[in-house]
Amino acid sequence: MDSGKRNFDQDAARWDLNPARVKLASEIGSAILREISLLPDSDVLDFGCGTGLLTLMLQPHVRSITGVDSSQGMLDILNRKISERNLTNVITRYADLDQGDVLSGAFHLAVSSMTLHHIRDVAPLLKRFCHLLHPSGLLCIADLDEDGGRFHTSSEGVFHFGFDRQKLARQFEEAGFQNVRAVQAASVEKPVAGTMQRFTVFLMIGRK
Numbered sequence: 213m214d215s216g217k218r219n220f221d222q223d224a225a226r227w228d229l230n231p232a233r234v235k236l237a238s239e240i241g242s243a244i245l246r247e248i249s250l251l252p253d254s255d256v257l258d259f260g261c262g263t264g265l266l267t268l269m270l271q272p273h274v275r276s277i278t279g280v281d282s283s284q285g286m287l288d289i290l291n292r293k294i295s296e297r298n299l300t301n302v303i304t305r306y307a308d309l310d311q312g313d314v315l316s317g318a319f320h321l322a323v324s325s326m327t328l329h330h331i332r333d334v335a336p337l338l339k340r341f342c343h344l345l346h347p348s349g350l351l352c353i354a355d356l357d358e359d360g361g362r363f364h365t366s367s368e369g370v371f372h373f374g375f376d377r378q379k380l381a382r383q384f385e386e387a388g389f390q391n392v393r394a395v396q397a398a399s400v401e402k403p404v405a406g407t408m409q410r411f412t413v414f415l416m417i418g419r420k
């Protein structure tokens with residue numbers, strides 16, 4: 213685990229060129245669409261939206277979706293997609309929790325894909341999500357099951373080597389969420405030290 217922050221700006225231009233990343237985001241989006249009912253008048257927050265792979269998958273199903281990220285480079289790519297596709301219901305916002313920025317707004321659903329392991333202190337963020345959600349609003353977080361640090365080739369900016377589902381579920385509950393459950397959303401195969409290894413990604417869902 214690392215104490216520094218990864219600079220995602222340098223990865224932004226090539227982010228979507230990695231088919232494994234695109235497939236992973238697509239599987240996570242499919243899991244969300246399968247596991248919850250998205251209503252057409254929903255306002256959604258995508259925390260750590262990156263280039264918007266998940267944001268744009270959910271966008272056709274909702275009234276608005278706000279993508280928040282601490283990398284302006286990632287947001288620039290998403291902003292380009294928004295203007296190329298003339299999308300009027302996608303909003304982007306720069307916010308870096310590590311710099312003291314505070315998430316704001318009011319949402320029916322908050323989602324986050326593969327970002328939680330980059331957040332040093334998870335508990336305050338979960339509480340903030342709860343605060344931002346309307347009553348009965350849902351939180352859906354997708355991230356790695358415990359991986360022993362093998363998933364990332366560099367541990368720069370990785371504050372959690374995946375998550376123990378039971379412990380994270382307790383943190384959801386402590387933050388104010390009920391009916392917390394997790395399903396497997398995706399699996400990723402990648403070579404680690406010359407051998408193929410399989411990593412699983414959960415989707416944890418809680419209701420305010």
Ligand SMILES: C[S@@+](CC[C@H](N)C(=O)[O-])C[C@H]1O[C@@H](n2cnc3c(N)ncnc32)[C@H](O)[C@@H]1O
Nearest residue numbers: 220260261262281282283308309310325327330
């Ligand atoms: C692994 S990427 C995932 C991007 C996207 N959700 C996807 O699935 O393709 C993690 C994202 O979280 C963002 N991020 C990391 N730390 C953050 C923080 N403290 N505040 C806001 N965003 C953060 C990064 O800039 C990056 O875009």
